Amino acid sequence: MKLLHLDSSILGDGSASRALSSAIVARWTRDVPGLEVLHRDLAGEHALPHLDGASLAKADPTEAARSARALEDFLAADIVVLGAPMYNFGIPSQLKAWIDRIAVAGKTFRYTADGPQGLAGGKRIVVAATYGGQHPADSGRNFVEPYLRQVFAFLGIDAVEFVSADGLNISPDLRTQALDAAQERIDAILPLAA
Numbered sequence: 001m002k003l004l005h006l007d008s009s010i011l012g013d014g015s016a017s018r019a020l021s022s023a024i025v026a027r028w029t030r031d032v033p034g035l036e037v038l039h040r041d042l043a044g045e046h047a048l049p050h051l052d053g054a055s056l057a058k059a060d061p062t063e064a065a066r067s068a069r070a071l072e073d074f075l076a077a078d079i080v081v082l083g084a085p086m087y088n089f090g091i092p093s094q095l096k097a098w099i100d101r102i103a104v105a106g107k108t109f110r111y112t113a114d115g116p117q118g119l120a121g122g123k124r125i126v127v128a129a130t131y132g133g134q135h136p137a138d139s140g141r142n143f144v145e146p147y148l149r150q151v152f153a154f155l156g157i158d159a160v161e162f163v164s165a166d167g168l169n170i171s172p173d174l175r176t177q178a179l180d181a182a183q184e185r186i187d188a189i190l191p192l193a194a
Contacts, residue, residue: 003028004077005039008095009085009130012044016168016175020128020182021083024163027190028079038073042094046070050093051100070101075108080123082148085130090143099151108155118156125152125160126190128182132169137162161189 005025009015029035040046048066049055058064074080084091102108108120127148135142145162152160163185165178 001032001034001078002036002038002076003079003081004073005037005081006042006095006098007039007044007083008042008092008098009083010043010092010094011085015083015085015130016165016179017083017085017128017130019179020130020163020165020186021081023183023186024081024126024128024190027186028081031190038077040070040073042098043092047094048097048101050097067101070098071104071107074102075120078123080125082125082127084127084144084148086132086135086142086144089135089141091147103151103155116154118154121156121158123157123159125157127160127162129162129164130168131164131166134167134170136166137164163189 003025005021007015007018007021009017011018025037025039029037042048046066048070049063054060055063055067058067082095084095087093102120105111109116109118111117125148127145129144131142131144135144137145145164149160152158163182165182167174167178169175
């Protein structure tokens with residue numbers, strides 16, 4: 001079984017989403033013998049440039065190879081753990097650049113006479129979502145969870161789970177409570193049966 005661990009926070013070691021995604025991966029690693037883990041830092045050494053015309057044309061062989069590797073990593077994974085902080089109500093642009101590399105017609109979805117069909121089913125996605133304010137998924141202010149659910153459903157993946165911590169920048173006490181609650185959720189629901 002293969003797990004792809006992606007972090008997209010620009011905050012490095014101070015990132016709450018990185019801490020939660022690492023805790024999720026640690027739980028899977030502890031409880032699933034032989035699990036292969038591949039970590040990619042989308043805001044660091046594995047950053048992808050934003051998609052543009054040259055990217056689509058594969059004008060830069062190095063960038064084309066990195067894009068192909070991102071797609072291969074995704075396709076090979078059984079489980080994907082995403083660290084996804086909210087930036088200005090949505091996902092980081094680094095994560096969006098990765099999504100632009102994995103949403104590929106003919107590889108992860110196709111168009112049919114009956115509408116689009118996802119081709120990447122059978123995967124499980126676990127998102128470590130963090131919010132500085134309080135932004136429940138149904139608040140109308142949170143575009144992280146609805147967007148990621150839509151993207152992965154479009155690719156044929158319905159098993160998308162969120163471990164969220166919100167209100168992290170409101171006060172130190174609320175931050176501690178939110179992170180503790182997220183860790184309790186990790187302990188309660190994970191590992192999700194392989």
